[in-house]
Amino acid sequence: MAHLDIRGLVARYNNATVLDGIDLSIERGEIVSLIGPSGSGKSTLLRVISGLLPPRAGTVALAGETINYADRRSLRRSRDKLAIVFQQYNLFGNMNVLRNVMVAPVTIQKRDKKTVEAEACALLAKVGLADKLNAYPDELSGGQQQRVAIARALCLKPDILLLDEVTSALDPERVGEVLDTVKMLAADNMTLLIVSHEMGFVREVSHRVAFMADGKIQEMGPPAQIFGTPQQPRTQAFVSRILGH
Amino acid sequence: MHYVLHYGQIAPYLPYLMGGMAISLALSILSFIGGMVLGLFFAVIRNEGHPVAGRLVRIYVAFFTNTPQLVQIYVIYFGLPDFGILFSPFAAVLIGMTLNAAAYLTEILRAGLSTVHAQELDAAETLGMNRLQTLRHVTLPHLFKVAMPALTNQYILMTLGTSMAAIFGVEELTGRAFNINSTTFRSIEIFTTVAALYVVVTFIATILLALVGRWAFRARVPVL
Numbered sequence: 001m002a003h004l005d006i007r008g009l010v011a012r013y014n015n016a017t018v019l020d021g022i023d024l025s026i027e028r029g030e031i032v033s034l035i036g037p038s039g040s041g042k043s044t045l046l047r048v049i050s051g052l053l054p055p056r057a058g059t060v061a062l063a064g065e066t067i068n069y070a071d072r073r074s075l076r077r078s079r080d081k082l083a084i085v086f087q088q089y090n091l092f093g094n095m096n097v098l099r100n101v102m103v104a105p106v107t108i109q110k111r112d113k114k115t116v117e118a119e120a121c122a123l124l125a126k127v128g129l130a131d132k133l134n135a136y137p138d139e140l141s142g143g144q145q146q147r148v149a150i151a152r153a154l155c156l157k158p159d160i161l162l163l164d165e166v167t168s169a170l171d172p173e174r175v176g177e178v179l180d181t182v183k184m185l186a187a188d189n190m191t192l193l194i195v196s197h198e199m200g201f202v203r204e205v206s207h208r209v210a211f212m213a214d215g216k217i218q219e220m221g222p223p224a225q226i227f228g229t230p231q232q233p234r235t236q237a238f239v240s241r242i243l244g245h
Numbered sequence: 246m247h248y249v250l251h252y253g254q255i256a257p258y259l260p261y262l263m264g265g266m267a268i269s270l271a272l273s274i275l276s277f278i279g280g281m282v283l284g285l286f287f288a289v290i291r292n293e294g295h296p297v298a299g300r301l302v303r304i305y306v307a308f309f310t311n312t313p314q315l316v317q318i319y320v321i322y323f324g325l326p327d328f329g330i331l332f333s334p335f336a337a338v339l340i341g342m343t344l345n346a347a348a349y350l351t352e353i354l355r356a357g358l359s360t361v362h363a364q365e366l367d368a369a370e371t372l373g374m375n376r377l378q379t380l381r382h383v384t385l386p387h388l389f390k391v392a393m394p395a396l397t398n399q400y401i402l403m404t405l406g407t408s409m410a411a412i413f414g415v416e417e418l419t420g421r422a423f424n425i426n427s428t429t430f431r432s433i434e435i436f437t438t439v440a441a442l443y444v445v446v447t448f449i450a451t452i453l454l455a456l457v458g459r460w461a462f463r464a465r466v467p468v469l
Binding site: 086 | 370372375
C-alpha cells in the first residue's frame with residue numbers, strides 16, 4: 001500500500017486551474033522531489049495535501065485512509081501523520097524557539113509537557129540550535145528559523161513531511177545548513193515530498209523526481225533519468241536551462 | 246489676590262478619596278473588560294466579512310463613535326425607565342461605558358487583527374489548531390502586541406472618562422471631590438490632589454496592562 005496516494009487531484013484559485021489531474025503515489029520511506037517552473041503548481045500541491053486549499057476533485061489517501069477535506073476530524077487525523085515546512089518558515093513571532101516547537105504537541109496532541117520538552121530540546125540540538133531555545137524568531141537568521149520550523153514539524157512525529165521550497169528564502173550561505181538537516185531526515189527513512197529549486201540537492205537525496213508544468217506532472221522518474229535522459233521535450237528544455245546555468 | 250494653599254485641610258479626606266478611586270477603577274476595569282469581549286467578538290465578525298452581521302457591527306460602531314458618551318448614558322439612565330427598564334446610576338454608567346468602549350475597541354482590534362501574518366495562520370492550521378486554539382495562541386498574542394499602545398490609550402481615556410459618572414450621582418473620585426469641595430471650599434487643593442490620583446491610577450494601569458499582555462498571551466510588549 002502506498003504511503004501517500006494522490007489520484008486525479010484538481011485545484012483552482014478562483015477560476016484558474018492550478019492542479020489539473022495529479023496522480024502521484026509515494027511509498028513509505030521514499031523521497032520524491034517536485035521540480036518545475038514557477039507557477040507550475042508544485043507549492044499548491046503541498047497546500048492541497050496539507051488541507052490549506054480544498055481540492056475541487058480527486059483524492060488524497062494517507063496509508064490507505066482517504067482524507068475528507070470537508071470534515072475537520074478527518075483533516076485532524078491526517079495532520080497527526082503529516083507535517084509541512086514552509087518557504088517562509090511561518091514561525092509564531094510571539095513564541096520563543098522552544099515554545100514554537102512545543103505548542104502543537106502539547107496543546108493539540110495533548111502529550112505530556114515534560115516529555116515533549118525533552119523531545120523538543122533533543123530535536124533542536126539535532127538541528128544545531130541547542131543554544132537558541134529562548135531566542136525569538138526575529139533574533140534568528142533565516143537558516144536558523146527554517147531549522148526551527150523543521151524541528152517544529154518533526155516534534156509532531158509525522159510519518160510524512162512536506163517541504164515547500166525550504167531554502168528559497170535563504171541567502172546562499174544559509175542554504176547548506178538547511179539542506180544538511182533535510183539530508184539527516186532522509187537518512188532517518190522518513191517519507192519526504194520536497195519542492196525545491198536546488199537541483200544538486202534534489203539529485204542527491206531523491207529516489208524519484210517529478211517534473212511539473214501547467215498543473216500536471218509531465219514526467220517522473222529516478223534523478224538519473226530526469227536530469228540525464230529526460231523523455232519529454234518540456235522536461236528536456238527545463239533541465240537544460242537549469243543545468244546550463 | 247492672596248491665597249494660601251492648605252493641603253493639610255484635605256488630608257483627612259484622603260481615605261474617602263481613595264474609596265472614590267476604587268469605584269472609578271471598578272467602572273473603568275469592568276467596562277474595559279466588557280468592551281474588550283464585545284469588541285473582540287465584533288472585530289472577528291467584521292474581519293470574517295460576514296455580510297449581514299458585518300454590516301450590523303458597522304452600524305453599531307458608527308452610532309457609538311459619532312454620538313457623545315454622555316448622551317448615550319443619558320438615554321440609558323433617563324430614557325430607558327420610560328420603557329420600564331431602570332438601572333442604578335452605577336449600572337447605567339457601566340453599561341454606557343461598556344457599549345461605548347466596545348465600539349472603539351472593535352476598530353482598534355480589527356486593525357490589529359488585519360496585521361496577523363497569513364503565514365502564521367497557515368502554520369496554525371497545518372499544525373492542527375482549531376479556531377479557538379489559533380485565537381488563543383497565535384492571534385491574540387499578536388493582537389495584544391500590536392494594539393497595546395492603542396488599547397492602553399483607550400483604557401486611560403476610559404479611566405478619565407469615569408469622572409462623568411459624578412453627573413449621575415455615582416460617588417467615584419470626582420464625585421467625592423465635589424462633595425469635599427462643597428464643605429471645605431478648598432478647590433485648588435482638592436482638584437489638584439484628585440488630578441494627581443488620576444495620574445497615579447493611569448500610570449499603574451499602563452504597567453498592569455503590559456503585564457497582563459505578557460502573562461496571559463506571552464505577548465512581547467515593553468512594560469514601560
